[in-house]
Amino acid sequence: MQLVSLSISLLIFVFILYMCLEVSSGEFVNTLQTLLSKGNGFHFPPCYILELCGFNVLLECPVDLSALKIFSPIPSHSYQCTDVEDSVSLASNNPSSDEREHKRRKVEKKSLEAKDLICAEPWFKMVTNLHLWDLSFIDMVIISSPMGMLGLPFLTRNKNFSAKIYATEVTTRLGQLMMEDLVSMNMEFKQFYGPEESELPEWLKWNELELLPIELKNILMGEDGATLGAWQSLYSTADVKDCINKCQTLKYAEEACYNDTLSIKAFSSGLEIGASNWIINAPRKNITYLSSSIFESAHAMSFDYNSLHGNDLILFSDFSTLSSIIGASNDANVSGSSQDSQSTATGALRNDLENKDSLISSDDSSEEMDKIAFIGSCAIDSVRQGGSVVIPFGRIGIVLLLLEQISMFLESSNIEVPIFMISTVAEEILAYTNIVPEWLCKQRQENLYSGDALFGHVELLKRKCLHLFPAIHSIEFLKTWQEPCIVFAPHWCLRLGPVVHLLRRWCGDPNSLLVLEQEVDAVLALLPFKPVVLKVLQCSFLSGIKIQKIQSVLDMLRPKLVLFPQDLRVNLPTPSPSSYTVRHYSENETLHITSLKKDFEVNLATDLAFQLRPTMLKQENLAIARVKGNLILHHGKFMLDPVRELVESSTNQRSMKWGPLDPNLLLQALQEKGLNGSFHQEASKVSMILIDDPNKASIEIHAMRTVIRADDESLASLLFEAVKSVLNGI
Amino acid sequence: MVGIECLVLGAGQEVGKSCVIVSFGGKRIMFDCGMHMGYLDQRRYPDFSRIPDSSDFTKSLTCIIITHFHLDHIGALPYFTEVCGYDGPIYMTYPTKALAPLMLEDYRKVMVDRRGEEEQFTSEHIATCLKKVTAVDLKQSIKVDDDLEIRAYYAGHVIGAAMFYAKVKDSALVYTGDYNMTPDRHLGAASIDKFLHLDLVITESTYATTVRDSKYAREREFLKVVHECVGKGGKVLIPTFALGRAQELCILLDDYWERMNLKDIPIYFSAGLTLQANMYYKMLIGWTSQKIKDSYATRNAFDFKHVRSFERSMLNAPGPCVLFATPGMISGGFSLEVFKQWAPSEMNLVTLPGYCVAGTIGHKLISGKATKIKIDRETEVDVRCKIHQLSFSPHTDSKGIMDLVKFLSPKHVILVHGEKPKMATLKGKISSELGIKCYDPANNDVVHIPSSQYVKVDASEAFVHKCINPNPKHFESKADNDSDMDPKDTASLPMKEIEYKRVAEGILVMDKTKRPKAVHQNELLAMLGVEEHRIEFA
């Protein structure tokens, strides 16, 4: 059953998968691995389907939130009213031919304008290839990070979906809060545009699609229209709640078991608080699912690689170095008055090439802290000049670190400027991060032991240096509001949430500062806010294992087989020294992996072992024994216990004999039974033993067959016993 | 060595200095390292010299596991690590690691400052000892080494209390520590997995024969007497230790104060210690009951609204109040000081736990109607105040013990941490009603228990295949995960979880040089490289 790697298109793959399901239900032959999407950076992790022991396991269910950029942010009062009217008319009536012509001309224009963005309630883009799947085929979902679960309600709201979902407690909670935040930010659009009239929104119809500028069209449709089906209207609060109820949450390294066959355990990956790597054990298989991991974090518990040690197969899914190859420019850019001329900031931060021997150097962490400090100092500069700072980060851990850093800087420079955090879930996120010491880095755990709060924000809230508001509409908020100020507000795509309103207010202020993550396409993101005068600082943060460390990580984990992204192939510097095999995978391609072990391991209870009645085989150094027991599959392991039930279940066992028959031995055996036989050599391969007394009988001996002839039944059975006794058998 | 050997160094037919040394599969684990509050001589610590190879504890023991922060479970740990020199791994839950130093330091102070004793260990000892501890999460599978795996399960009792499962090769056991099968105001009930295939359960048996009624009735009674007292202008003294009971009663009172609108009557905490402890509880809220956990964002239940700290000058201030004062059982210190002032007035009330160690004022108060209590040679106090004995306890009752043992259905049970005659009764019940062999060893006794063993064999695809569930999509899911946290006043163990079982038959081929292999009969001939010999009748 050795199958070689196959590269096939998705459709063929799905077909094959059907066949495999037929063949392998209950039969543990292969593992199939398919990369559905390699994602894009921290906020859009890769997504896979694994077929293991006949079960389909979906790894991650993210949403491509960067695609939200094709939508226009909600129009504001200061915004041109004509735009609003334009979009409303578009949504309700068929545009006149004049308008269409006007639009078509726009399509041909070179540069994108704010007006080109789609004015409608945003839809969300799922993993492209996931919607092609029959959801009822998915048995199990494994989620490694809050980002990896944002698309889950799209699945759970489908009535065909019944898979069991596993994620760590903390991932589930943070993921839930992020989803709830999306829902409430989206509410603003719902209220503005009103309920959707038809199933398919206007902008998704062909005649509208073809009018779209190419940049937007690419995001919307993909190159061949493949991603068109991935768009979904956002889920509701009830969908989120329902989704969370379906998640089985796990503690650190808690073993969970699916159908007693697949046993899984989560260990910290260091990427974000609660984010994890997984060990998946099944009969004859042990797999490490290695997602983006960080060796030393200043917030989350670090990459626990020791616990991943010794598994046969590693699914390497850390694509973080991919973005660093493509966008290997500067990690931090501050753009000046215009976003077109990006100038490198002083003290720009670079990824240092470093000693690859040391996996856990504190460099990673201190480098990240340098970046935080740099952002902090830029923020201080801005408020000193009377500008405000807006930070729409999606990374919870980084936000927490920035809060600590900025407040410290403010204090040390004696500046009294309020810090705001505006989000419907701000209060909950801050409270929650202070009650999960089990998932935080060593230093934070030390805080627990000394009775200090785990994060600085607890103190900031108490001292009223930090103000939390669910939205910017409340009177309470307006009373507290004061500029300049520093604001943390979602969403990083700059289309949803309070950040839109804040940017409108400050985009014309050269002293104000917007801080973005590197992954955000700033040009497109800032399009609706043009002309942009405020400063823009972009900063990349470590999002996985550094290139230089990949090799050492793999070496250390001692796998037999590594599944490695084709796209990162160049990053694996030295080919493995034959200690393990590497197989490369690409998007929409299925790898067939034959079990590394042919046999199952079964634990045989000693009391059952004592019941065995072994037969020594004559020639060989072997003993054999019939064995019968209760086969118990528990957490991916087999045990064979004695059958205790009194009622003997029917047996399928039959007696078997093998090997040639030695006529001399048979004569002896007959003699012991009081029978005298005479030996006659017949043809070359046939001999005959004849018996006269008590009755006539004969035994015809062929190479692999013995024929007994006797009219006397009791004599026949006597002969049968004798023949059996001299043959090897059981 | 075949089997499990248990050396009971403490809490054998008594309550105090819990410590059991379990040797199995070539590993040796110390469960708990407690001290006895009732003794001041060498009997206060377990007799560590009985541990095999006691010249080098680090070599002799594979690891130490501490179940919770009570002194009778952890009190001897700094002494054992810093004075006796044990330097190997130590495991306990996060809350235990965080809160143990408070308990140990408090005890050390009482010993040295108040009784003027020579100290057994110093503050630095406590700090360095706790630095060596590996904190674990609930249900986290920890590989101590290649063969030994341990796991903590929620035990209720106090925050962070855990039962520990330990497995070496094919033998497995559970050491419960102290546990509570019913949830209380701030903690959930004990919760553990079924089908752990246990050879042995070592369980506490504090209430080996008691069966308790509803907890809420008892709580109501407590609230009633407190309310009556303050309603008539009296003062209520609640002597407690800083951690555990203090938080439970505080949640109870804070909640009641809110509901009954009693905010004019202050609730005080005597020392900074309890307020400081609340800081810890706030971060460890994930280890409390589901109800409290769920409310973390809106209001952390350990942000008490009505509780403030007490100044010594308020001792004789007029007006009603409730005061939590350490130490518990009025064994000295501030609670004794307050007692001296408040006991002579019949308006006042003192509440005491159900169990007080002999020799304490608390013990005298609950064991008879004392009207005069001699504090020392010069002082005698007239006791006219009311005494209320709390009837709720963070330990399971006998029904809870039986439920747990039945649920885990181990092959053997060892009872510890109880009173000898009651333990004997429970032992009889376990063997007669559950048919499980049960032991109640005295201190320094050794119990030998056979352990199950498995022989590892290979099995062919066909051998296993016929036994695989033909319909892989059909399975019973584990019972609701959080059922253990139900606020109901009942024990709750996940009852539904089936095990997959099938009868398999085949032939085991044993080769002297290889691992035995189980094959399906149809595979045998090919495996032996022989041809079948048929016997026919003509």
Ligand SMILES: [Zn+2]
């Ligand atoms: Zn206890």
